[in-house]
Amino acid sequence: MSMLIVVLVVSNFFLLGTSRLRALIRIAAFEGLVLGLFPFFTQAEGFSFHTVIIGAGGMLLKGVAIPLLLYRALRGVEAYREEKPRVGYTTSIAAGIAISVLAFWIGAALPRSPLFPNPQVVSLALCLAAVGLFLIIARTETISQIVGYLMLENGIYTFGISLSAQQSVLVEMGVLLDLLVGVFIMCIVIYHINRQFESINTEELEVLKE
Amino acid sequence: MMHGDILIFSLFVPVLAGLAACCLPLSSRAALRVSAAAAGLECAVVAAVFVLKGHTSRIFACANNLFIDSLSLYHIGLVSLVFFMSAVYSVGYFSDDIDRGAFGPKRARRYTLLWNSFFAILIAVLCSNNMGILWICLEATTLVSALLILSDGRPASIEAMWKYLLLCSVGIAFAFVGTLLLSVAARAASFPPEESLLWTSLADKAGLLDGRIMCAAFVFALVGFGTKAGLAPMHSWLPDAHSQAPTPVSAVFSGVMLNCALYCIMRYLPLCESAMGWRLRAHAMLVLMGLLSIIVAAIFIPSQKNIKRLLAYHSVEHMGIIALGLGIGGLGTLAALYHTFNHTMSKTLAFFSAGRLGRQYKTYDMTRITGAIASNSLWGTAFFVSILALIGVAPFSVFMSEFMLVKASLDAGKFVGLAVFFFGSIVVFVSALRHAIDVSMGAKCSDVPPPRRSLPDVALVAVCVGALIVFGLFMPHWYYALLGDASSIVEGARILPPLSGGLFH
Helix, strand or coil: CHHHHHHHHHHHHHHHHCCEHHHHHHHHHHHHHHHCCHHHHHCCCCCCHHHHHHHHHHHHHHHHHHHHHHHHHHHCCCCCECCCCCCCHHHHHHHHHHHHHHHHHHHHHCCCCCCCCCHHHHHHHHHHHHHHHHHHHHCCEHHHHHHHHHHHHHHHHHHHHHCCCCCCHHHHHHHHHHHHHHHHHHHHHHHHHHHHHCCCEHHHCCCCCC | CCHHHHHHHHHHHHHHHHHHHCCCCCCHHHHHHHHHHHHHHHHHHHHHHHHHHCCCCCEEECCCCEEECHHHHHHHHHHHHHHHHHHHHHHHHCHHHHHHCCCCHHHHHHHHHHHHHHHHHHHHHHHECEHHHHHHHHHHHHHHHHHHHHHHCCHHHHHHHHHHHHHHHHHHHHHHHHHHHHHHHHHHCCCCHHHCCEHHHHHHCHHHCCHHHHHHHHHHHHHHHHHHHCCCCCCCHHHHHHHHCCHHHHHHHHHHHHHHHHHHHHHHHHHHHHHCCCCCHHHHHHHHHHHHHHHHHHHHHHHCCEHHHHHHHHHHHHHHHHHHHHHHCCHHHHHHHHHHHHHHHHHHHHHHHHHHHHHHHCCCECCCCCCHHHHCHHHHHHHHHHHHHHCCCCCCHHHHHHHHHHHHHHHHCCHHHHHHHHHHHHHHHHHHHHHHHHHHCCCCCCCCCCCCCCHHHHHHHHHHHHHHHHHHHCCCHHHHHHHHHHHHHHCCCCCCCCCCCCCCC
């Protein structure tokens, strides 16, 4: 499992260092697929109905369905790169390193408790959520912000599977469905933003600025 | 099927029937009228459920995943009433658009489908006993209502929708961490897995939960649901979304959606405080957020130019007042719940009148709307009255609930909080009154078309103003008992100060 955590932390740096929107979606899809493997390692019962649902459901949704939706949204839009990021890429990677160090330090400092059987997974959850929030703040293209939102959700999903307490399948499925519908609606907004503003950059959205 | 299942499922029947009817190929007006009829029927069903519930404290359905108690029924009543009034208002509001062909059957169908889905999901939020389902439904309200903002496709509404969608989705994601921590605390206290997220099970044995985990859960819930409730400093989506949505949607957003988010916080409050031994840390956080919201509103209200943005900042202020009441606790909780109704009625009236005046003047810019009472006696007067009610002028019920809040803060010795509340309220009072006088008084504008008035419009104004005056001067016994029951739920296991012999007796 440590290998999977390393792979995810490294892919976070790729996410922070790339300006190409398609690459951003591909890395997010890869992370979604890898995260789907986690329940099989962290949950005590291994291959049960519950782990298959949250693992395979998560992989299908975050690794396939949502990236396809985002690709589709990009198809009709003339945007390939993040044009005007609020924070540069070198600074972003430096921020990523700081976030990772802090997250794993917090994980190591967590008191040993049966409530958090995998402190490393808690660190990973913190790391993913913080990178997600960083992307939402540091990038201006709507697609990058959606990927940031996905990373935040990934962090919370990871936090959920790091805990000893499982949620019911109904709640897990509901959360995944909300995420799918949320991204679907965000893609609809991208279409409208592109049509009205001839760009999908949020810097153009300044009609309501006070 | 058990008695409880029938009662709770009956709450969904009118809304789902309305939803199904809107799938039929109806004309625009018919689709809007069907929605209004469904919401009217829902009000009747809620009244019937209230009578049938009687003194039963909780009614369960769906293997205890759904339930109603006084707190949820009170909020369901408010949701149904505001949806009914807004649906009736929609018929007149979209009338010109329908005549111009801008609100055709296709658009009307999409609008009413979203409208009824939003209504049904809000009822589901309020009936959820499972905190996971509650979170899922509240997130779903964001998704459905975001599309309602977009219904006219203007650049400003697209921008507002994007901000609303992103900020609320990210905010609510934090509330999910709170939900996860809740289940961790429950499992650590050896709750059976199927009960680890059931609010009633948690509330009955909240003293067994780990205080530190519950404190963390409350912080996440407060940030998450607080974003959706428009509490400062997470309020930045609110003025944009409220000002850009079609007016009936703005009324529903402000009148009930924000309350539903605060309702979720009310459910976390007794759990966390019981687990932490009633050291009132969660209450202190609510006081802080409440005061911050009042200050933010006081800073932004004086400089507002757009009439709907002005009302949106009033929502931030009033959500702050409700949070302050909840944070003070005891009589403050009762005042907060009473204020919820008062704010809902006055804000609904304010949005209705602002929407009609905006349509008549073809602008929401307050510098260009003058002499509203002369140009449109009904909605101009209604706007002026609603602002008077919102800023807490007697004898409207908002004054009474704020007075109750002041008494609660004095009793609790929260003098600093009270001083900040007074300062914020005075700034809002003066600046909002200035805005209201500028808009309402003065000579009639010559280039403004004459108003269209209908019987439902007069009835809407009469109901809102009547409710604000009647509930300000007199509180029926059943309403007092309902508020008392609801506040004792929020107060958890604590013994409440005596509620009888209060301000009204």
